[in-house]
Amino acid sequence: MHFDTFFGWPQILLIFILLVPFNALRDTCPIGCRCDEDTQQVTCEGQQVVTLPDRLPSGYETLIIRNSSVRTIEKNSFRKMEKLMHIEFENNPSLGTIEKLAFKGLKKIRYLLKIFLKLLESLTFRLIKFSSCPGLTELQKNAFSGIQNQMGLKIIFEKTPIHRIDGHTFRNAQNIRELTISGEELALSRHCFANINQLDFLTVSGVVLIEPEIFTNSTRFHVVHFKNSQFDIPPSTFSSLSHTSHLLLEHTKIPSIAPDAFSGLTTIQVIEIHACQLGTISARAFSNVENLGELKILRNTIGDLDTSESIMSKALKTRMEENTMECNCGMKWMTSVEEMSDVNFCSTTASFRSIRSFIKAKCMDPFRKRNHSPSTTSSGSFLSVLSILTVTVVSFL
Known part of the structure; x- marks a missing residue:
C-alpha cells in the first residue's frame, strides 16, 4: 500500500502543520509590518495599519x-511582548485614546542611546515615545498604571x-x-502625578491650569521642572511631594502665588523660581515647607511684593x-535684609535703580518729615495742657 494512498494530501498537510514547532509560527512577522533581523526592529507603517x-517575533525588542490609522492603545496591548524594550508612536494622527x-x-522597556560614537556607548534607557500624534489630547486615569519596569524608563x-x-x-x-x-x-488634574515612587526628571510645559495636590503620595523625585507655561499656583499645589532635589519654575507667567502654595512639601533641597513673570506673591506662600535647603x-x-512675609520660609x-x-x-522692609535691596531693581518707571536707591530717594526723607511733624504737634499739645493746669492752680490759690 502506497503512503499517499493511506494518507491523503489533506491528512499530510495536517501532519506537517502539527510537526512545525510552535515557535516557528510565532516568529513570523506581523501582517502589515516589516521585521529587520539586523536591528531586531518591527516597523508597522502606513494607513492600512489600524x-x-x-505579538512580535521572539528576540525582537523594538x-x-x-x-498609521491606529485609534486606540487598548488595555493590555503589550501583554505578550514582555521582552519589548522600545516603543515609539510617530505621526499617528488618528491616535486619540490610551486605555x-x-x-x-512591560518590564524591560529601554532605548539604546549612543552619544559621540563610543562615548557612553553602553548607556541604555527604556523608552515609550509619542511624537506628532495630534489626536491624543487627554491622558486618562490609569493609562500608564502597572508598568513594573526593572530599570529606568x-x-x-x-x-x-x-x-x-x-x-x-x-x-x-x-x-x-x-x-x-x-x-x-x-x-x-488633582492627583495627576500621584502614587509614583521614584521619578528622576519630570518636565512639563504648556500648562494653563494646576489643581491642588497633584503629587499626592509621590516621593523620590530628583528634578520637577515646569516651563513655558501660564498658571496660578493655588494652596497646596505641591503637597505631599517629598525627598526632591530641585523644584524649578522657569520662563512661566504666574499671575498669583497663593498663601500656602508650597505647603506640604517635605525635605526639598531647592525651590527655585527663575525668569518668570510674577504678579503677586502672597504672604506665607513658602512658610510651611518642612526641611527646605534653599x-x-x-x-x-514681580508686580506685588509688599511684605517680608511673601518670601518668609524655613x-x-x-x-x-x-x-x-x-x-x-x-x-x-527690604532695606533691613542684608544686601537684598542692592541686588534687586525697580522697573522702567524708576529707571531700573536699585531698591535701596529708590527707597532712599523717594521714601526715607518724607518718612522723616512725617516723624518730625507728629513730634512737634505732640509737644505743642503737652505745653498747652501744662499752661491750662498752671492757670487753674494759680486761680485756686
Missing part, C-alpha cells in the same frame, strides 16, 4: 508605529497636544527615569537676586 500587532493599564506588564510626549492629564494616570508606575510632557493649554527667586519680574538659605519690581514705599 490595530497594534498582538516596535515602531508610524503614519487604562495599556502598558501593564523614559516616557516622552512631543508635538502631541495633550490638553488634560487625569488623576492617577501614572498610579503605581515604577522606576521612571524621565517623564516629559509638552502639552498645549494643558490642565493638570529658596531661590532669581531674575523675575529655608536654611534664601537668595532673592536680580529681580525687577514695581517699586513703592511699602517695600522699605
Whole structure:
C-alpha cells in the first residue's frame, strides 16, 4: 500500500502543520509590518495599519508605529511582548485614546542611546515615545498604571497636544527615569502625578491650569521642572511631594502665588523660581515647607511684593537676586535684609535703580518729615495742657 494512498494530501498537510514547532509560527512577522533581523526592529507603517500587532517575533525588542490609522492603545496591548524594550508612536494622527493599564506588564522597556560614537556607548534607557500624534489630547486615569519596569524608563510626549492629564494616570508606575510632557493649554488634574515612587526628571510645559495636590503620595523625585507655561499656583499645589532635589519654575507667567502654595512639601533641597513673570506673591506662600535647603527667586519680574512675609520660609538659605519690581514705599522692609535691596531693581518707571536707591530717594526723607511733624504737634499739645493746669492752680490759690 502506497503512503499517499493511506494518507491523503489533506491528512499530510495536517501532519506537517502539527510537526512545525510552535515557535516557528510565532516568529513570523506581523501582517502589515516589516521585521529587520539586523536591528531586531518591527516597523508597522502606513494607513492600512489600524490595530497594534498582538505579538512580535521572539528576540525582537523594538516596535515602531508610524503614519498609521491606529485609534486606540487598548488595555493590555503589550501583554505578550514582555521582552519589548522600545516603543515609539510617530505621526499617528488618528491616535486619540490610551486605555487604562495599556502598558501593564512591560518590564524591560529601554532605548539604546549612543552619544559621540563610543562615548557612553553602553548607556541604555527604556523608552515609550509619542511624537506628532495630534489626536491624543487627554491622558486618562490609569493609562500608564502597572508598568513594573526593572530599570529606568523614559516616557516622552512631543508635538502631541495633550490638553488634560487625569488623576492617577501614572498610579503605581515604577522606576521612571524621565517623564516629559509638552502639552498645549494643558490642565493638570488633582492627583495627576500621584502614587509614583521614584521619578528622576519630570518636565512639563504648556500648562494653563494646576489643581491642588497633584503629587499626592509621590516621593523620590530628583528634578520637577515646569516651563513655558501660564498658571496660578493655588494652596497646596505641591503637597505631599517629598525627598526632591530641585523644584524649578522657569520662563512661566504666574499671575498669583497663593498663601500656602508650597505647603506640604517635605525635605526639598531647592525651590527655585527663575525668569518668570510674577504678579503677586502672597504672604506665607513658602512658610510651611518642612526641611527646605534653599529658596531661590532669581531674575523675575514681580508686580506685588509688599511684605517680608511673601518670601518668609524655613529655608536654611534664601537668595532673592536680580529681580525687577514695581517699586513703592511699602517695600522699605527690604532695606533691613542684608544686601537684598542692592541686588534687586525697580522697573522702567524708576529707571531700573536699585531698591535701596529708590527707597532712599523717594521714601526715607518724607518718612522723616512725617516723624518730625507728629513730634512737634505732640509737644505743642503737652505745653498747652501744662499752661491750662498752671492757670487753674494759680486761680485756686
